[in-house]
Amino acid sequence: MHRTGLLLLLLYALIPGLARAQSTYEGQITVIRDMIERRQYTQARIQSEALIEAGRQQRLDEVEGYGHYLLGRVLLQNPDASSKSRVEGIQELRLASRRFGAAGQVALVDSISVTLERLVAANPGDYSVPALPAGSVPLVTPTPEALDETALNAIVALQSAEIEALNDSQLRQLLRIQQQDIALDSFKFQVLNDSFRLMRQQMQLEEQRSLTREEVQRRNFFIVLALGILVALALLYLRYRSSQRYQVRIRDAQQRSDELLLNILPQSVARELKDTGKATARRYEQATVMFSDFEGFSRIASSLDPEQLVADLDRTFRAFDEIVERHGLEKIKTIGDAYMCVGGVPEADPDNAARAVRAAIEIQDYLSTQDKFRARIGIHSGPVVAGVVGRDKFAYDIWGDTVNQAARLEAAGKPGEVTLSRITCELLGDDFDCELIGTFTAKNIGEMDRYRVRSSRLTKNPS
Incomplete structure (x- = not known):
């Protein structure tokens, strides 16, 4: 309850x-x-x-x-x-x-x-x-x-x-679809019947195989042997593919190493260093060195963020690189805001002075379109010694009094101008309009004539 x-x-x-x-x-x-x-x-x-x-x-x-x-x-x-x-x-x-x-x-x-x-x-x-x-x-x-x-x-x-509701045409179409369905069902039945017949044949074949045990064992032996051969071939193929991939990685690494080496050294010097393990220093009797330096760089650097300063320098020096490469010169290095390149090194070039001056004029034309930097450029021609220095972070460099005089001419020049030595002006001949500005006292060198390039009389593009 x-x-x-x-x-x-x-x-x-x-x-x-x-x-x-x-x-x-x-x-x-x-x-x-x-x-x-x-x-x-x-x-x-x-x-x-x-x-x-x-x-x-x-x-x-x-x-x-x-x-x-x-x-x-x-x-x-x-x-x-x-x-x-x-x-x-x-x-x-x-x-x-x-x-x-x-x-x-x-x-x-x-x-x-x-x-x-x-x-x-x-x-x-x-x-x-x-x-x-x-x-x-x-x-x-x-x-x-x-x-x-x-x-x-x-x-x-x-x-x-x-x-x-269907009309005669629709009825005929419906009848045709039904006939097709009947034909399809008949075909499916025939396929099913054939499948059953095939299954019976397979069963009879299996019964015949089961009558002879030795034949079955021989078949299994050959199957195992074939599988073993396939496994061996697969292992050999995998080893071959692994070796191929390893070779591709080696080639890629070697290519990256070569590209990096060519970014640091001239092609002929890089080839010699790669083949012999060292690069022999050489003397060049006729070369032209170009120095450039930005006016008031310390003031500019103090007014910009570090990231912006580096971005502006990178954009400007990239433009310098393209101009120098287009005129057949060899970039040596950058030191802060200074940029140095040379013509006639490492391959001798009788037209190295004209190439250097054309490149300098194009650099000044480029800077005139920018609002960040103005540069002084000095150029001098003479003998230099070129070679590779260093063990780990090696660099290709040039030495000699020609380098020092190019640097002194750059320091004595004016922003937006290309300052030349008398020797470089004589090498140019009548291809350029040069003007004697005067003389100045160069440190550790003495009195030097200072010329200014006003224009080039050549109109053709550099090769």
């Missing part, structure tokens, strides 16, 4: 909760009905499927039944729905009748039965589904078998209506 009382109390507590849970879906059902009336079939279908899932999760048969019923209305009443969709709509109505029957809603089950009978007797193309009545319980409740038969008749009627 005590347990029975507890169960009754639990049922009394649950019944209001179930009623509230079911009543929360009435608004959603009303919204879906309005969507159907306004022909918003896509949204109504989504909401109906959600209602079905909610009823299934909450185990509310009536709610799930309403979801199936509304989904059936959407699929049947949508004018753009296919015949397959309308068949699905009839099946949804059948599912709705089952859910309503499980919930004890006999009147709703009878209404769906009447709806299915209307679909059987309806005119072709009329798939409208009336709303469920709030009516009373019918005198005779249809059995599940009767509902299934009615649903089947509705499907047959729907398909018959679809067929009757």
Whole structure:
């Protein structure tokens, strides 16, 4: 008695909760009905499927039944729905009748039965589904078998209506498709029959092989031997591929090393260093050294951020490199804001003085278009010694009094001008318009004549 009382109390507590849970879906059902009336079939279908899932999760048969019923209305009443969709709509109505029957809603089950009978007797193309009545319980409740038969008749009627709506051309096309389907089914059956025949032949072959154990053992031996050979060949191939990849990595590393070496040294010097392990110092009787230095660099450096200063120097010296390379000169080094290059080294060039002066003029023309730096440039021609110094971070450099005099001429020059020595002017001949500015006292050298290049009379581009 005590347990029975507890169960009754639990049922009394649950019944209001179930009623509230079911009543929360009435608004959603009303919204879906309005969507159907306004022909918003896509949204109504989504909401109906959600209602079905909610009823299934909450185990509310009536709610799930309403979801199936509304989904059936959407699929049947949508004018753009296919015949397959309308068949699905009839099946949804059948599912709705089952859910309503499980919930004890006999009147709703009878209404769906009447709806299915209307679909059987309806005119072709009329798939409208009336709303469920709030009516009373019918005198005779249809059995599940009767509902299934009615649903089947509705499907047959729907398909018959679809067929009757077809014209002669469509019927011929449908008949042709059916004939093709029959031919395809016949072909599939023939393929299946051939497969069975092949399987029987294979079984007979296996039976024959099983009769001779020695033959089977010999076959297995050869299979193992073949597998061993394949494994050996695969290992050899993998080793070969690994060796090839290693060789490619070596070549790539060697290429990067050569490129790095060519960025540091002239090509002929780099080749000699690579072949012999050392580079022999050489004396060049006729070379032209060019020095450039920026005016007021310390003031400029103090007014810029380090990153901006380095970026400006990098952009400017890159332009210098392109000009020097285009005129066939060899860049030696940069020291702070100073830039030094030479012509006639490491390969002798009788036109080295003219090349150096043309490069200097182009550098000054480039700087005149910039707003950061102005440079003094000094050029002197004479003998130099060139070679590689250092062990780890080796560098190609030049030495001699010619280098010192080029540096003194640069210091004595003016920003935006190209200052030359008398020797360099004599080497230029009539190709350039040079002007004697005067003399100055060079440290450790003495009195030096100072010339200025005003213009070049040559118009052709350097080779």
